[in-house]
Amino acid sequence: MVKDNLALVLDPVEETHRDTEELNWCSISLSEIIARGSRLEATVYDVEGRKARAVIENCKCEQKKITGPNGIAEAYTCARFKRNWVDRSRFPIFQPSSILELYPKPDGYIAENTGTNIDALRVKKGQVLVTCSGTIGKTTYVSDTLDNKIFSHDLLRISCKESTDAGYLYAYIKSDIGNKMLTTNQYGAVVSHIEASHLHEIPIPYPEESIRIEISRRIKDSFSLRDRANQLWDEAMDLLYCSLGLDDFWEFKCKAIDQNVNTFSVKLSNLAGRVDASYHNKLATAIIKKIYESGAVIEPLGSTSLSDKIFLPQRFKRVYVSKGQGTKMFGIKQITSLDPFTEKYLALGCLSETLQRELLLEPGMILVSRSGTIGNICIVPPHWKHWIASEDLIRVQPKKELEGYIYCFLSSEYGQALIKRFAFGSVQDHIDCEQVAEFPIPRLADKKIEQAINQKVAECNQMRAKAYELEIQALSILEEKVFEA
Incomplete structure (x- = not known):
């Protein structure tokens, strides 16, 4: 009788059960709670x-x-x-x-x-x-x-x-x-x-000693590779300075800027749409002049001969997950580290494919901080592939044959001085993709030297990736043979 009065019979629905995650808990004694000021927050x-x-x-x-x-x-x-x-x-x-x-x-x-x-x-x-x-x-x-x-x-x-x-x-x-x-x-x-x-x-x-030696050897080899990478970096920078006829930056800066004079004139033809004095500072003008005197020419970073793309990922809602369950994400402060320290791991499945392509890093990509301390810069090493950097970092995809050379110049003290001239904002400094595209990059007359610099930076990057792998191996041995033994 009841069955005949049903308005609609629903088909049985198959239920999907998720494995229960491990609870993050512990027991606490009453004396400890009292010692902590009767605090009950976890x-x-x-x-x-x-x-x-x-x-x-x-x-x-x-x-x-x-x-x-x-x-x-x-x-x-x-x-x-x-x-x-x-x-x-x-x-x-x-x-x-x-x-x-x-x-x-x-x-x-x-x-x-x-x-x-x-x-x-x-x-x-x-x-x-x-x-x-x-x-x-x-x-x-x-x-x-x-x-x-x-x-x-x-x-x-x-x-x-x-x-x-x-x-x-x-x-x-x-x-x-x-x-x-x-x-x-x-x-x-x-x-x-x-x-x-x-x-x-x-x-x-x-x-036992054999395990300690096994771990120590990998750590010391890792840091030895970092030292060799830094030596290569110094060689690349020395070659760049020599080719452009650049002196010690401190001495150059003292000669270029008269500390007693705070005023200067700028031709209308040189305004470049900027009327802020910081853009037309004497140091930047002296650097540009010095580069031209070396016989090099200057091209903007956004030109097709230097880069394929300069972009900033769109803002998005972040869904964080536990370590091991998502993709590692780091910000501006961590980009100068071999292994960026972060406690943030992002759930990629919650993002569109387009946004994933914009966020995921590729080796050789150059990252530039766009706000606060502008101009912090790094080149993505091989082991950062498919990690995520925040949307506060502008991405530059340089030409493969020039990525190391471009990064070398932008990282130099001279390059940093030219980057910072583009800053705008009354309270906090900012730059955008259009300004990054205007960064001046000197092109040497001798292309072989450009390639030599590019190669040294590439080798430096590879050594750092190997150093990271050795450290991870050491930590894995510690985990397996000591903590889990």
């Missing part, structure tokens, strides 16, 4: 930090501390001091944040009479450096590139008792597990600052 008790400690506790190999009586290393920080900045000196100083850069540049220069022991600030080859204030836990290994460089006090200097342990310690701190151990306390709460004494409490698995 962010106060970092679950990942607790999980990292559980992994270390379950490791089957011997346990030691990073420093201390049972430690594998010794660590120290330098005394705080007031910097006495000067325009130029024989004491260039680097900021801790620059340790992740492929080829760090000094933040400025300090005077010889600065009230501290300057030599004590120098880092030594074989040390492991860790940022200990601000964004803590960023690490690097001191190879030839950083050896004897001056860094500020906000950096832990760690020297291993056994030289073969340095690469292993770097890999441990660089790993997700080791980094969590360093940046969280025993309750999982995030630490905002660390001192050398804190390393007495940080456990480190200490496997």
Whole structure:
């Protein structure tokens, strides 16, 4: 009877079940809650930090501390001091944040009479450096590139008792597990600052010597490749400067700009639609003149002989997912690193095919920051293929045979000075694709030299990709033979 009164009979629908994701949870004692000010927010008790400690506790190999009586290393920080900045000196100083850069540049220069022991600030080859204030836990290994460089006090200097342990310690701190151990306390709460004494409490698995040597060798080979890549880069830059007749940039700048004169005249024919003084600055004018005097000609980056396309991806709604479930995405601050540090992973399936093509990176592409600090630039290495850079970076697809040469000039101090003249905006500097297309690129009369520069940059890029692969191999061995053994 009931069946006859049905208005519509629906066909059975096949249900689709998704696998339940692992819950991110932990148990917390009442005493710990009280100790944390009766806070009930999950962010106060970092679950990942607790999980990292559980992994270390379950490791089957011997346990030691990073420093201390049972430690594998010794660590120290330098005394705080007031910097006495000067325009130029024989004491260039680097900021801790620059340790992740492929080829760090000094933040400025300090005077010889600065009230501290300057030599004590120098880092030594074989040390492991860790940022200990601000964004803590960023690490690097001191190879030839950083050896004897001056860094500020906000950096832990760690020297291993056994030289073969340095690469292993770097890999441990660089790993997700080791980094969590360093940046969280025993309750999982995030630490905002660390001192050398804190390393007495940080456990480190200490496997058999063959495993430690296997990991250390790959790390040291990785940094050796980075050093060789930087040497090639210096050779390419020297060849470029020599071909264009360019001097040391600081000396050139002092000669080109009269510090006592803030006014100058510009011909109407040279306005180029810009009436802001920053565009017509004397330094840029002197650089252009110097390039022409060398016999080179200047072409805009957007010309068909130099590039195929200059574009900026459209803005889009971002759908973030967990690591391993999406595509790695990074922004402006990370483009100078070999392995851009990011916690952002994007769900590509939520984007259109057109937008995916615009966002996914290709080797040889040149990225240019378009707002804030404009002109930050990098060339996409092979291992970044199909990663994603944010839409705050303008993409340039140069001609294959010129990508290294173009990048070399735009990265030079002279190229950077010419880029920054295009900035506009009253509060925050900006540039757009049209202005990037106007970037002046000198073309040498001797095309063989252009190709030589291009080849050196290409080899430099390949070496850095191999260095990345070696580091990933070292981290994989650590994961498989130490954490999961």
